[in-house]
Amino acid sequence: MAKKILIIDDNQDILDIVQETLAYENFEVMAKSDTNDYIAVVAHFMPDLIILDYRLGNITGGEICRQIKALPAFSNIPIIIFSAYVNHSHELFAYGCDAIIDKPFDLIELIDKVNNLVATV
Numbered sequence: 640m641a642k643k644i645l646i647i648d649d650n651q652d653i654l655d656i657v658q659e660t661l662a663y664e665n666f667e668v669m670a671k672s673d674t675n676d677y678i679a680v681v682a683h684f685m686p687d688l689i690i691l692d693y694r695l696g697n698i699t700g701g702e703i704c705r706q707i708k709a710l711p712a713f714s715n716i717p718i719i720i721f722s723a724y725v726n727h728s729h730e731l732f733a734y735g736c737d738a739i740i741d742k743p744f745d746l747i748e749l750i751d752k753v754n755n756l757v758a759t760v
Contacts, residue, residue: 645690647695664753691703693723700722701730740752
């Protein structure tokens with residue numbers, strides 16, 4: 640059974656690239672461009688990994704990460720945060736994420752980090 644990955648990013652181009660890349664790698668991918676009902680989406684989709692953009696408009700990916708990790712049912716789901724803020728990794732890890740990928744990112748780096756994190760799930 641394919642591992643499930645949820646991506647939340649408000650940039651449609653990034654969503655398309657990441658979704659296509661991960662689908663090619665045989666992951667089941669759900670891509671969302673908004674943060675509406677993200678807890679309900681996680682509960683329904685039950686992803687093996689979540690990828691969040693840091694800048695999402697009304698809430699940061701860091702806050703979403705913190706809220707997801709605070710829920711016992713989801714606390715073990717690995718989370719990657721995409722960030723254009725290089726040199727702020729210590730601040731991002733404080734939200735509880737398991738990995739950070741700097742934008743612009745390399746698709747090989749993305750695949751490697753995803754594979755490493757889902758291997759532990």
